[in-house]
Amino acid sequence: MKLLPLVALTLFAAAQLHAGEKNIFNGKDLTGWKGVDGFWSVQDGCITGATKTDHMIAENSFLVWQDGEVGDFELTCKFKLVDQNGELKGFGNSGIQYRSKIVKPEYFVVAGYQADMDLGNTYTGMLYEEKGRGILCKPGEKVTLSAAEKDPANPKAKDFKIEVTGTTATPAEIKGFIKAGDWNEYKIIAKGNHLQHFINGHQTADIIDNDAKHAAKTGVLALQLHKGPTGMTVQFKDMVLKTE
DSSP, X not given: OOOOOHHHHHHHHHHTOOTTEEESOOSSSOTTEEOOTTTEEEETTEEEXXXXXXXXXXXXXXXXXXXXXXXXXXXXXXXXXXXXXXXXXXXXXXXXXXXXXXXXXXXXXXXXXXXXXXXXXXXXXXXXXXXXXXXXXXXXXXXXXEEOOOOTTOTTOOSEEEXXXXXXXXXXXXXXXXOTTSOEEEEEEEETTEEEEEETTEEEEEXXXXXXXXXXXXXXXXXXXXXXXXOEXXXXXXXXXXXX
């Protein structure tokens, strides 16, 4: 059996991309990405964010893609999340930011839509808005977001509302098709005000964001390293972005 040279293999891999698609991680180094030094690296061909009990971050920090903002898109990638010992017993929380903004450049702190993931898969697949409206769509929900009158007499009142309009799956079903501690595929589709999340081909969130004050039309892509009581490791690979 003849072995194809590396160049041929690279060209073959590139040929598998469809029109409008591009790899946004080269599988070798962090070219095109920036984050806090000492916490992000490439290990075994994967983007790797890691903390330890004796090497923690002060607040949630992010590895930010440097090739501009993205509006309407499809992003597909594989992810794996474990605790600091490579197990499922401790802490683990991460996410994929999209249509987001950098709010603290010196520490790569990002705010905006987040396709969430956690070690216990309680939140994996949902839509969370980092440093914003919080949980917007729980796993398995279909929701419509809209503006609301804020009660001036209630300091905790929100200026938006969430209407659950249906379901895509039950939380138990979602946990059932996620491979805990192993590689899973995340797919995010954002088109206009319609946002969709999928895990391993199963839809986990469906959002119509009609809240004009808060809804984002474009922004950066980023990967989250979450502050926690103990360390964790999150990895990403096979990151393909489609914008056409």
